[in-house]
Amino acid sequence: MTEKMNIGLLGFGTVGTGVLQIVRDHQDKLVHQVGCPIEISKILVNDLDKDRGISIEPGMLTLEADDILEDPAIDVVIEVMGGTGDARAYIRKALENGKHVVTANKDVMAEHGSELLTLANETGTDLYYEASVAGGIPILRTLVEGLASDRITKMMGIVNGTTNYILTKMTKEGRLYEEVLQEAKALGYAEADPTADVEGIDAARKISILGTLGFSMNLDLDDVEVTGMTKVTSEDIQYADQLGYTMKLIGIANRCEDKVEVSVEPTLMPNEHPLSSVDDEFNAVYVYGEAVGETMYYGAGAGKFPTATSIVSDLVAVLRNKRLGVNGQSLVIPQFDKKLKTDEEIFSKYFMRIHAKDLPGTFANLTAIFGECDISLEKILQVPLNEGRLAEIIVVTHGVSRKNYKEVLQKLNETDAVVEVKSNYRVEGVMKR
Amino acid sequence: MTEKMNIGLLGFGTVGTGVLQIVRDHQDKLVHQVGCPIEISKILVNDLDKDRGISIEPGMLTLEADDILEDPAIDVVIEVMGGTGDARAYIRKALENGKHVVTANKDVMAEHGSELLTLANETGTDLYYEASVAGGIPILRTLVEGLASDRITKMMGIVNGTTNYILTKMTKEGRLYEEVLQEAKALGYAEADPTADVEGIDAARKISILGTLGFSMNLDLDDVEVTGMTKVTSEDIQYADQLGYTMKLIGIANRCEDKVEVSVEPTLMPNEHPLSSVDDEFNAVYVYGEAVGETMYYGAGAGKFPTATSIVSDLVAVLRNKRLGVNGQSLVIPQFDKKLKTDEEIFSKYFMRIHAKDLPGTFANLTAIFGECDISLEKILQVPLNEGRLAEIIVVTHGVSRKNYKEVLQKLNETDAVVEVKSNYRVEGVMKR
Numbered sequence: 120m121t122e123k124m125n126i127g128l129l130g131f132g133t134v135g136t137g138v139l140q141i142v143r144d145h146q147d148k149l150v151h152q153v154g155c156p157i158e159i160s161k162i163l164v165n166d167l168d169k170d171r172g173i174s175i176e177p178g179m180l181t182l183e184a185d186d187i188l189e190d191p192a193i194d195v196v197i198e199v200m201g202g203t204g205d206a207r208a209y210i211r212k213a214l215e216n217g218k219h220v221v222t223a224n225k226d227v228m229a230e231h232g233s234e235l236l237t238l239a240n241e242t243g244t245d246l247y248y249e250a251s252v253a254g255g256i257p258i259l260r261t262l263v264e265g266l267a268s269d270r271i272t273k274m275m276g277i278v279n280g281t282t283n284y285i286l287t288k289m290t291k292e293g294r295l296y297e298e299v300l301q302e303a304k305a306l307g308y309a310e311a312d313p314t315a316d317v318e319g320i321d322a323a324r325k326i327s328i329l330g331t332l333g334f335s336m337n338l339d340l341d342d343v344e345v346t347g348m349t350k351v352t353s354e355d356i357q358y359a360d361q362l363g364y365t366m367k368l369i370g371i372a373n374r375c376e377d378k379v380e381v382s383v384e385p386t387l388m389p390n391e392h393p394l395s396s397v398d399d400e401f402n403a404v405y406v407y408g409e410a411v412g413e414t415m416y417y418g419a420g421a422g423k424f425p426t427a428t429s430i431v432s433d434l435v436a437v438l439r440n441k442r443l444g445v446n447g448q449s450l451v452i453p454q455f456d457k458k459l460k461t462d463e464e465i466f467s468k469y470f471m472r473i474h475a476k477d478l479p480g481t482f483a484n485l486t487a488i489f490g491e492c493d494i495s496l497e498k499i500l501q502v503p504l505n506e507g508r509l510a511e512i513i514v515v516t517h518g519v520s521r522k523n524y525k526e527v528l529q530k531l532n533e534t535d536a537v538v539e540v541k542s543n544y545r546v547e548g549v550m551k552r
Numbered sequence: 553m554t555e556k557m558n559i560g561l562l563g564f565g566t567v568g569t570g571v572l573q574i575v576r577d578h579q580d581k582l583v584h585q586v587g588c589p590i591e592i593s594k595i596l597v598n599d600l601d602k603d604r605g606i607s608i609e610p611g612m613l614t615l616e617a618d619d620i621l622e623d624p625a626i627d628v629v630i631e632v633m634g635g636t637g638d639a640r641a642y643i644r645k646a647l648e649n650g651k652h653v654v655t656a657n658k659d660v661m662a663e664h665g666s667e668l669l670t671l672a673n674e675t676g677t678d679l680y681y682e683a684s685v686a687g688g689i690p691i692l693r694t695l696v697e698g699l700a701s702d703r704i705t706k707m708m709g710i711v712n713g714t715t716n717y718i719l720t721k722m723t724k725e726g727r728l729y730e731e732v733l734q735e736a737k738a739l740g741y742a743e744a745d746p747t748a749d750v751e752g753i754d755a756a757r758k759i760s761i762l763g764t765l766g767f768s769m770n771l772d773l774d775d776v777e778v779t780g781m782t783k784v785t786s787e788d789i790q791y792a793d794q795l796g797y798t799m800k801l802i803g804i805a806n807r808c809e810d811k812v813e814v815s816v817e818p819t820l821m822p823n824e825h826p827l828s829s830v831d832d833e834f835n836a837v838y839v840y841g842e843a844v845g846e847t848m849y850y851g852a853g854a855g856k857f858p859t860a861t862s863i864v865s866d867l868v869a870v871l872r873n874k875r876l877g878v879n880g881q882s883l884v885i886p887q888f889d890k891k892l893k894t895d896e897e898i899f900s901k902y903f904m905r906i907h908a909k910d911l912p913g914t915f916a917n918l919t920a921i922f923g924e925c926d927i928s929l930e931k932i933l934q935v936p937l938n939e940g941r942l943a944e945i946i947v948v949t950h951g952v953s954r955k956n957y958k959e960v961l962q963k964l965n966e967t968d969a970v971v972e973v974k975s976n977y978r979v980e981g982v983m984k985r
Binding site: 137141145147148149151152249255256257260261264265266267268269270335393396401408409410411412413414415416417418419422424425427428429430431432434435436443444445448451454 | 570574578580581582584585682688689690693694697698699700701702703768826829834841842843844845846847848849850851852855857858860861862863864865867868869876877878881884887
């Protein structure tokens, strides 16, 4: 039996305590897998006295990051602080000092991943970050290893548990956004400030990480077209249901030839699509590969133990590499230069809910506008509103370019007969088999 | 750029041609990933002249296995012949000659996996077999790597596409087993002799492989309690539906403390369970880990390109190992000795459909028998049959031991009031969150 491996932990919140607990509880399995005992020997905290409900040996906690980053006895650093300021600096320092790093930090990886992975490569260290996307689902190694031989053309992910919880409750219980959001906060599924979740920023970070790996192309957060889910109404969800769709906040990454598009937006998923039945706080990532076809990976997207499992599995990988003497070899430099599709090259179906004056000729008028923009319609639903003074018209288009779609939205809004385009969403199809 | 890697292919049927095609079509990506060109240089066939619809360079095909197994220029052998006779011998010889092996052969791995993996370990070679379970789903590396740090307690898999296709059609279209089986044969989803599929043998091989990896314990095909799906009737499926369940052929591997049970059987899955909506020829593996909770992996279970993708991804892994000089290091010897649960230790709910004489006191009589066997009932449904001379009684039990379940079946069959226990199935629950 080799000497034990010493691990430093940066941050000791929910996930950090989960990591400590798994390393302790599953020590037997870990020893069996990596060939030596693993010990979390030092933990960076910002309060030495806080009770975290877990036993701590004296001297384990420190307020000084350098007690970990500069300690030659520490082999691997696990970063679970979150944020991008200190976390990025500490990860850099750890890598520069020859320590391997495992992080759960999607913010850092979405914004500085390329820089940090290059640094790890230069210093011969490992930087693993499975837990940064879809906590308990080992999706990153699936993209890098399991589907290594295939050409991935599409990824769609429900990668934010908070918004999926809210949308599920709105859909299944017919409840209002604000009400469910409050409940989600009370249950700990939503943070006090839920902006990053409900505005789609969190999902955008994750889809940019997925896109980078799946398409072998450096994609940044800025490349993601983001629409949050705060404007989704119960009416939208009900109409979607009538038409056979379920509303989900979907991170989408599409590749066609050498160009890609990446977005996060509320999307109508056909009820036959496997993503449509991913409910509550669960996450799932759907991957389409040219050869493998449709695959989907489902599990808890966050939470203490699911996230900690991914982190400790990464730790196992790092320590196996260490045993074999092959740390710092896992970086695959992106194969392709980034090329984003233009609005002319992005095609999708769309759902629009339009309030129009209920007058003779209105519908013909609208149809003409769609025709001018070269858009044909797949589904149309019209219901009277306000005692017949208004008509609510719901359409689902056939596939159109985003350019034509933006054009028709503008024209509709400029038309006298149209009072308002109440809402509009992307619509996904089902893969033909 | 390093010299090219030469690969030998044993077998050139559907999957073999898929492998050749992927290696050719995705050559750029493969070169980028492994750092050198990959070439399938020799292929073992049993007919040199057959047209396989793919271009072959002269001299590529051979009738002699040794042209591959004894060729020092060949680095890796891909075995896609199937069967256990020659395949096992060829894999052994390849490993003995220092060649790495990638196989899609579940029969060989289920029956001789332990022997072959040990041999690979002794000869410092790699033996990868991702494609042997659930073709396009990278489930084996998920168990070994992604969930490396967790303690897996339950796996359930829809791991046979043929039977899932048949059950889906019976369920959704109300059709008869025989009719759908014929259709499946015509479509190529079922083989001319479908015995291994419909009797659950194929699924049993796969669940024994999953159990071995997930529980780190050598499980053989003989350890799997197998019940096929040939006796499932439309009536059973309809009653299941009325009670909120979907009938699936499920491979189950359960662990409790240090003991396991492994079975394949037609099982009633609650409609809320993610496996219940895995339809048609698709496969899925559901894994429950103590820390990670519920996860599920979904995709094509068979077919030319999904299977070939898994094989070529394994090939990439082997060639990366070769570049790093770490072949033959991936075997993790099972951590635990095999301990199977006894019938007293296996608990489940069960569905029973009973035909009884419709006389006063019959139901009380049955209730008494369940009581004697210490079985309480969760759901009861009774309908008259044959103009009231018979009663069809459907019960779903609470959790009972398999011992008590077998006992009640025997007692029911010996009771005068019971004409016949028409069918009986295992019933799964939904994990409490």
